[in-house]
Amino acid sequence: MTTDTALLDFTITPNAHPMAEADRLTAFENLGFGTLFTDHMTVIQWDIDKGWHSAEVKARAPFQIDPAASVLHYAQEIFEGMKAYRTPDGRITLFRPEENARRFNKSAARMAMPDVPEELFLKAVEELVKIDAKWVPEGEGSLYLRPFMFASETFLGVRPSRQYIFCVIASPVGPYFKGGGKPVTLWVSEDFTRAGPGGTGAAKCGGNYAGSLLAQAEATKRGCDQVVFLDAAEHRWVEELGGMNVFFVMNDGTIVTPPLAGTILPGITRASIIKLATENGLNVVERPYSFEEWQNDATSGKLREAFACGTAAVVAAIGTVRHAGGEFVIGNAGTGMETEKLRNQLTGIQRGTVADSHGWVKDVTLA
Ligand code: PLP
Numbered sequence: 391m392t393t394d395t396a397l398l399d400f401t402i403t404p405n406a407h408p409m410a411e412a413d414r415l416t417a418f419e420n421l422g423f424g425t426l427f428t429d430h431m432t433v434i435q436w437d438i439d440k441g442w443h444s445a446e447v448k449a450r451a452p453f454q455i456d457p458a459a460s461v462l463h464y465a466q467e468i469f470e471g472m473k474a475y476r477t478p479d480g481r482i483t484l485f486r487p488e489e490n491a492r493r494f495n496k497s498a499a500r501m502a503m504p505d506v507p508e509e510l511f512l513k514a515v516e517e518l519v520k521i522d523a524k525w526v527p528e529g530e531g532s533l534y535l536r537p538f539m540f541a542s543e544t545f546l547g548v549r550p551s552r553q554y555i556f557c558v559i560a561s562p563v564g565p566y567f568k569g570g571g572k573p574v575t576l577w578v579s580e581d582f583t584r585a586g587p588g589g590t591g592a593a594k595c596g597g598n599y600a601g602s603l604l605a606q607a608e609a610t611k612r613g614c615d616q617v618v619f620l621d622a623a624e625h626r627w628v629e630e631l632g633g634m635n636v637f638f639v640m641n642d643g644t645i646v647t648p649p650l651a652g653t654i655l656p657g658i659t660r661a662s663i664i665k666l667a668t669e670n671g672l673n674v675v676e677r678p679y680s681f682e683e684w685q686n687d688a689t690s691g692k693l694r695e696a697f698a699c700g701t702a703a704v705v706a707a708i709g710t711v712r713h714a715g716g717e718f719v720i721g722n723a724g725t726g727m728e729t730e731k732l733r734n735q736l737t738g739i740q741r742g743t744v745a746d747s748h749g750w751v752k753d754v755t756l757a
Pocket residue numbers: 471630631632633634635655656657658659660699700701702
């Protein structure tokens with residue numbers, strides 16, 4: 391079903407009880423990840439007869455959904471993660487937002503959900519950023535945006551829902567990891583896998599994360615920041631972390647990252663790093679990399695650096711890797727030059743302090 395979204399007007403109703411300025415500024419002094427939320431949300435409804443309709447920006451509030459809403463039973467839900475930044479010259483920007491819109495629709499297609507036209511997705515995000523502009527922190531912080539869609543039909547049969555809610559919420563954030571910029575420690579899960587061939591690994595659906603939580607809890611129990619998943623077929627090849635992609639920097643100027651073979655999320659940060667690293671003269675190789683090779687390369691010194699990357703985590707150096715059989719340290723325990731260079735380039739572009747020669751940054755027009 392197609393919808394002429396150009397005709398879809400957004401009804402904008404400002405929150406009558408926004409957070410007091412003083413309270414917001416106090417909260418900004420100690421930003422963590424995902425616990426503080428802005429005053430508003432965008433909500434758009436879809437049903438099989440009308441398509442997308444009733445677009446609203448309004449006070450952030452709980453949903454009322456029926457206990458039989460199909461998302462609560464069959465987990466038909468997808469989401470995105472993106473950030474708005476405040477630049478030193480006072481602009482508010484988004485980083486490659488159309489890539490999030492495209493990936494959202496790929497996730498939607500995999501989960502048998504309706505397409506959200508790209509311009510509608512972008513408008514929903516931008517309207518929220520505009521009304522909550524004062525919530526975009528300065529300096530190191532950013533406004534994390536979480537567009538998501540779920541099946542809202544009241545129906546227990548197992549088939550795609552005929553009603554959906556698309557929503558965008560926003561959360562001012564600081565560093566994802568508690569240690570701030572300190573190198574992270576990883577736990578390699580050799581029993582639990584995240585995604586199999588033909589499954590939903592390349593989609594950003596809630597179910598993938600539900601399935602990762604036990605492995606992540608195990609990582610936390612072992613004193614690690616993130617879990618690393620190996621492939622489901624052989625439990626041999628490194629895939630990705632619970633919420634980020636992974637790169638390996640070798641001593642010969644090669645940088646290796648697992649290929650997009652359908653079981654890992656095609657990260658927008660990953661794609662941006664591949665581009666920047668290639669322009670920096672590194673030889674970027676997308677190829678399967680085994681856990682065994684990882685251990686051998688770290689031990690021999692061939693592997694100089696490794697890092698995790700994603701919207702929430704940005705670029706995080708990996709220091710130590712633990713697994714059932716022991717642990718190993720990478721290079722200089724996670725203080726690598728290439729990692730730092732790529733992080734500075736990427737965050738500089740995102741924050742408007744490094745020239746954006748790729749056209750990745752989009753200004754949000756506040757007026
Ligand atoms: N892999 C997983 C499982 C993720 O949740 C994320 C975060 O969104 C990523 C990779 C990185 O994707 P992106 O760089 O688009 O944020």
